[in-house]
Amino acid sequence: MSETQVAQKSTTLFGKKERRLLTDPFNDNNPITVQVLGICSALAVTVAVKNALVMAVAVTLVTGFSNLIISLLRNTIPNRVRMIVQLVVIASLVSIVEMVLHAFQYDVYKQMSVYIGLIITNCILMGRLEAFAMANKPWQSLLDGIGNGVGYGAILIAVAFFRELFGKGSVFGFRVLPDWYVPNGLMLIPAAAIFLIGIIIWIQRSRNTKLVDIS
């Protein structure tokens, strides 16, 4: 499903291959809608656009840097403990993100509570490290990490936009729907997110038929 090898010869920083690393996760290889990873957090933090945005940025930073670090270390990591090494790197980065949020975005930190820590268990991270960073150069790995983080974040923000719009009548905390609209509480519970993700997957597959048989 995902290309695990990229031509090692490419000389330019943004050749065709590198661009594909960034853009593939948006469509053909989206972590949520195609790989179906990271669903748990996609249900939990998409009540408001702001939370989804912070989560997207946090995950993008962690995927990008963990891919970069593991790729730099890939030729030194003892094979028998490679997963433990990967987890240590991920856990450290997540802890740093958590502390930074605690210090600079306290409200968001409080609302997201455990879900920041749970980035550690987000399958996208281990998935990209095992499938990509262990076998590719640092620059390509960084791009792959950022691409996947942003691809994940894009779905998160799309889901959060509709949940906040219909669930609270607002976007980014500002009321946008007229006063006669009664907010739909159903949109605020996690089940609504699974419906929305389902609809997104449906739309994506009806437009991009080559995905239909893959999974």
Place this chain on the structure above:
Amino acid sequence: MDRNSNIYTIIYAAILTVVVAVVLAFVHSSLEPKMEANEKLAKQKDILRSVGLVDLPDASAVYEKTISSFVIDASGKVVDGMDGEAVNVAAEFKKPAEDQVHPVFVYTADDGSKRLILPLYGNGLWDKIWGYIALEEDMNTIAGIAMDHKGETPGLGAEIKDNPKQYNDPFIGKTILDEQGNYVSVKMVKGGIKEPEHQIDAISGATITSDGVNEMLYRGLGYYLPYFNAAKSQTSLK
């Protein structure tokens, strides 16, 4: 060097652990003052919210100017030399009742009138809930309440914070003692209010959160009854 040898693996793991520990310790110690300041400000805002002061641009300054605090022990006696802010309410909650200490925050309005602000702590449906309740000087009439929660359901239990108009403001003016002076606390009830002096409407669809609020209020205010009684008998002697 052989990357699959035991020695290499052990040394590698040891170095990695040390490097990660140093990095994390450095980040934590450099951000710690900021994190603590955030916690403190959030607490100050909650306390001010209970007396109706919301969305203040300079909450910290208002707090310093209007709030003082002291601490009482389980028998209602004032503990000397202790600051209310130093008490960790969540930790006291877990101690045996006779070992607990309870902070009292005193709000002094511009006109000199005072209100007692008491912390509350309990369990909602999913996780802990907490808040502050403000009483008038008669130590009976509720002047305001502010509640917060860790993980109550949005639109249901979370309304204790998100919908103050419906679930905080009605507490104002209710009394915690009945006409004979017995402690009855205040309650959120379903199916119609029978004692308008002590009850408000519960949140429909959030029975367990409402029950949690009732328990939190009953127990939380109960801690202070010995102090109230002592304070009242003192003033009546004068």
